[in-house]
Amino acid sequence: MEGAILVTKDLKAWYGDNLVLKNISMSFPRNRIIAVMGPSGCGKSTFIRCLNRIHELTPGAHAEGSVKLDGDEIYSMPAIVLRRKVGMVFQKPNPFPTMSIYDNVLAGYKLNNIRLSRQERDEIAHEALQGAGLWEEVKDMLHQKGTFLSGGQQQRLCIARTIAMRPEVLLLDEPTSALDPISSGKIEDLIVELKKQYTIIIVTHNMQQAARVSDRTAFFYLGELTEYGQTKEVFTNPKNSKTQSYITGRFS
Amino acid sequence: MREPIIGLRKLRNNTFITIVTTLAVISALPLIFIIFYVLKQGISAINWQFFVALPKPVGEVGGGIANALVGTILIVLVASLMAIPFGLMAGVYLAEHPDNKLSNATRLCVEVLNGTPSIVVGVFAYLVIVMSMGSFSGFSGSFALAVMMLPLVVRTTEETLKLIPDTLKEAALSLGAPYYRVIFKVVIPSGLSGIVNGIMLAIARVTGETAPLLFTAFGNDFMNLNIFRPMGNLPLVIFNYAMSPYKDWHRIAWGASLVLVGMVLLMNLLSRWVIKKWKVRF
Numbered sequence: 155m156e157g158a159i160l161v162t163k164d165l166k167a168w169y170g171d172n173l174v175l176k177n178i179s180m181s182f183p184r185n186r187i188i189a190v191m192g193p194s195g196c197g198k199s200t201f202i203r204c205l206n207r208i209h210e211l212t213p214g215a216h217a218e219g220s221v222k223l224d225g226d227e228i229y230s231m232p233a234i235v236l237r238r239k240v241g242m243v244f245q246k247p248n249p250f251p252t253m254s255i256y257d258n259v260l261a262g263y264k265l266n267n268i269r270l271s272r273q274e275r276d277e278i279a280h281e282a283l284q285g286a287g288l289w290e291e292v293k294d295m296l297h298q299k300g301t302f303l304s305g306g307q308q309q310r311l312c313i314a315r316t317i318a319m320r321p322e323v324l325l326l327d328e329p330t331s332a333l334d335p336i337s338s339g340k341i342e343d344l345i346v347e348l349k350k351q352y353t354i355i356i357v358t359h360n361m362q363q364a365a366r367v368s369d370r371t372a373f374f375y376l377g378e379l380t381e382y383g384q385t386k387e388v389f390t391n392p393k394n395s396k397t398q399s400y401i402t403g404r405f406s
Numbered sequence: 407m408r409e410p411i412i413g414l415r416k417l418r419n420n421t422f423i424t425i426v427t428t429l430a431v432i433s434a435l436p437l438i439f440i441i442f443y444v445l446k447q448g449i450s451a452i453n454w455q456f457f458v459a460l461p462k463p464v465g466e467v468g469g470g471i472a473n474a475l476v477g478t479i480l481i482v483l484v485a486s487l488m489a490i491p492f493g494l495m496a497g498v499y500l501a502e503h504p505d506n507k508l509s510n511a512t513r514l515c516v517e518v519l520n521g522t523p524s525i526v527v528g529v530f531a532y533l534v535i536v537m538s539m540g541s542f543s544g545f546s547g548s549f550a551l552a553v554m555m556l557p558l559v560v561r562t563t564e565e566t567l568k569l570i571p572d573t574l575k576e577a578a579l580s581l582g583a584p585y586y587r588v589i590f591k592v593v594i595p596s597g598l599s600g601i602v603n604g605i606m607l608a609i610a611r612v613t614g615e616t617a618p619l620l621f622t623a624f625g626n627d628f629m630n631l632n633i634f635r636p637m638g639n640l641p642l643v644i645f646n647y648a649m650s651p652y653k654d655w656h657r658i659a660w661g662a663s664l665v666l667v668g669m670v671l672l673m674n675l676l677s678r679w680v681i682k683k684w685k686v687r688f
Contacts, residue, residue, distance in 0.1 A: 208576055238582035248573040251577055252595040265583030301687045312577065319581055325428045 159184040159353050165219035176377045187354045189364035192374035198357045201218035206240040207233045221224035232297035242325040249300030256296040262319040286350045287344050306337025326356040373397045444664045473629045473638040481544050485551035497563025520557035520661025528618035544637030547623030555608040562604025566597040599684035603677045610673035616641035640666045
């Protein structure tokens with residue numbers, strides 16, 4: 155596909171002997187939001203965890219196949235290089251508990267031992283917090299601990315921490331499932347805003363959310379990609395019977 | 407159907423509560439009595455001289471335990487310097503690899519080491535360090551104490567780090583950070599209060615150990631700052647002076663006991679304060 159930033163080909167993943175992803179071939183267009191949906195246990199989280207190789211942390215998990223980021227095979231580049239380009243935000247907000255809000259945003263630089271001048275630090279922190287829509291709320295308390303923020307603010311802090319590294323792709327693993335509807339709404343608005351700069355892949359349980367924010371939707375069922383297309387198409391005219399029954403609420 | 411009599415049920419209930427409360431009070435008594443007696447017997451020995459003077463020969467009144475105090479501090483300090491890095495790193499390994507061959511073997515060994523009688527550890531240190539270096543030394547005492555501290559530090563580090571959510575590590579790795587920096591900058595700091603607490607309790611635990619020092623540090627009536635020479639220390643002063651037939655030496659033994667109990671108590675209180683002060687909210 156023209157302008158695809160990320161392309162997977164025959165991606166398979168196992169937990170031990172258990173095949174949980176079966177030959178996933180997808181391509182992700184640049185500066186779009188792609189929603190990954192499906193019932194629990196369908197492999198959608200595993201799938202995006204394979205895209206920044208964080209799945210390698212799970213004992214017994216391994217993946218085979220090809221994933222290309224801008225034409226480069228991710229399984230043959232060092233994981234630490236890949237993960238700088240493909241950032242991830244998790245289901246539960248997880249700011250680093252020992253760090254202030256300011257240090258949390260800059261954590262990626264600190265953890266990678268990248269030295270910045272005071273001015274650069276301030277700029278990056280400001281820009282990332284602004285980008286995550288959190289600046290106005292925290293600008294007077296930058297040196298307080300991030301864990302004292304509300305759940306929604308913490309999640310936006312985690313987004314700020316991720317975009318501070320200026321990745322190319324953002325992976326969001328059910329980023330609003332632990333949040334109340336108002337905080338979720340703010341995150342959704344933010345996601346739409348962020349697609350100007352990033353390609354966003356979002357795993358979600360919430361169909362309305364997928365319909366509201368995404369350009370494309372992929373539907374996973376039992377480890378297989380059963381449907382992938384323009385969000386409008388998938389929701390109004392699903393080709394696969396599984397997708398159809400999921401969207402109409404016949405199983406979950 | 408026969409309803410149990412309400413009065414009887416109440417009586418049973420109250421009996422149970424009384425028994426539990428009584429036993430809880432009784433459990434607290436030994437420490438209170440120890441502190442009471444040590445304080446009563448030892449306080450008369452304590453004065454400025456006691457802390458800064460060296461022991462005097464039998465028959466001369468006065469004298470202090472400066473050498474033993476300094477010796478204990480040095481021996482425990484060197485023991486900590488040996489045990490903490492090993493214990494910390496082993497604890498990290500065990501927490502990171504909950505179930506592989508090496509971690510299971512290490513865990514078992516550390517557990518058994520924890521249960522090894524301290525006198526055996528002392529004999530071991532004698533064989534390994536004293537024999538090979540050719541003399542008794544504070545260092546060999548430190549080695550013995552380090553062996554005793556090791557399991558305590560390993561276990562508390564492991565237990566603490568296991569409670570750190572995996573998601574923190576995932577978040578840090580997702581920023582492209584190398585594994586070792588994730589451990590040092592995110593995982594260990596998040597568990598620091600627990601780890602430091604464990605280290606302090608381990609120090610408190612070995613500060614009063616006597617048996618491992620008998621054939622290692624040996625004791626020394628003179629001020630000695632060279633860790634590779636025989637060294638005085640509080641537990642041995644208590645042991646030797648309490649066994650002596652001289653009344654004045656008994657007084658010194660009580661005084662030294664008071665100092666030792668005070669040090670251990672202080673470490674314990676300090677470790678509680680660390681837990682409270684450095685508590686990390688996830």
